[in-house]
Amino acid sequence: MGEVVAGASMSLDGFVAGPGESGFDLLFGWTGNGTEEVPTAQPGRALRMSPASAKVVRAQLESTGALLVGRRLFDLTSGWGGTHPFGVPVVVVTHEPPAGWEDSPFTFVTEGIEVAVARAKELADGRDVGVNAGEMARQCLTAGLLDALRIDLVPVLLGGGVPFFGEFGLGPVRLGEPDIVPGESVTHLRYRVVGTNSRSFACVSSFAGV
């Protein structure tokens, strides 16, 4: 069964965008600073990175069966011009589906995060569901639906902007020991989510047959 994995390129000080939506050149520099080509589903748009990073990204492309994103990211990217670089179905959490996207790889879910995750899991067909960005990661985390975190940790301090996680009223969330892959201008970290309050509660509930 696939897992629900939230991911981001993050500065050492925890930001996924700098002040005023700046810093993307620094945060994503590692996707263009090497010699190893990684094709995407967008025609003519390949990434070029270090061999170590390429191995990580190829594995991620292979293991990801669907994506779950927020409406903000969908709008910011104009729906990735119709094709997400991963070339997989994308579930967009929104209050109101936009017009004109009926016949597309994009599915719009208005019933909240749990329904969205269930729909993405169906579409992923046994592979992982990738979650972007912070707000969706946070919603999955607080609902006890997040299995793992994949952080591409970039050696820069942005000093402000959009934090990946931000404040959430959940108490500490314990993670497992990370898988660590050093790249160039990035350190790839993958953590298992081992304990949130919601998750513990869910376990108790299923033991109790609720």
Added chain:
Amino acid sequence: MGEVVAGASMSLDGFVAGPGESGFDLLFGWTGNGTEEVPTAQPGRALRMSPASAKVVRAQLESTGALLVGRRLFDLTSGWGGTHPFGVPVVVVTHEPPAGWEDSPFTFVTEGIEVAVARAKELADGRDVGVNAGEMARQCLTAGLLDALRIDLVPVLLGGGVPFFGEFGLGPVRLGEPDIVPGESVTHLRYRVVGTNSRSFACVSSFAGV
């Protein structure tokens, strides 16, 4: 010549204390979860950690000749009961020196961060100056006085509290590739500070003979 190195145990979401000064058991769990004993300068208080972490901490103890801390940390720890675990001179940045600490390893500096760093460097006598915690690290960083960052990255999300870096109006600060040492419940990262606005300016100034 020694370097100025700021360090902290930090959660993956960038906090050095959880909400309401919580989370220290999680942030510093790695200093007591192993079999390898690391003595401190405080009688009867040894740390016990994994062999990998012990190697990192011993190297840090050997290379550190003085510490620079803020008054808040000094007060929070009641001056470490008179002896800092590192057993080295400690420079405390403060507005007003406390009474009764004249004959101690603590030096109180009221003239600001640049004078404090200069004093700590003298006391370190060629070894490194360790900087704690966030506020002092930030002041050194914005003054262009920080050479390196040592982050003990702990696999936990605290969801709020005291950020290590916080917001600073400096623009992006580029770091070098990290030295990475995986421990148990911690990943030791050490980054070189390669570019801040202040530092670049200082370089230009020294080129210009100013």
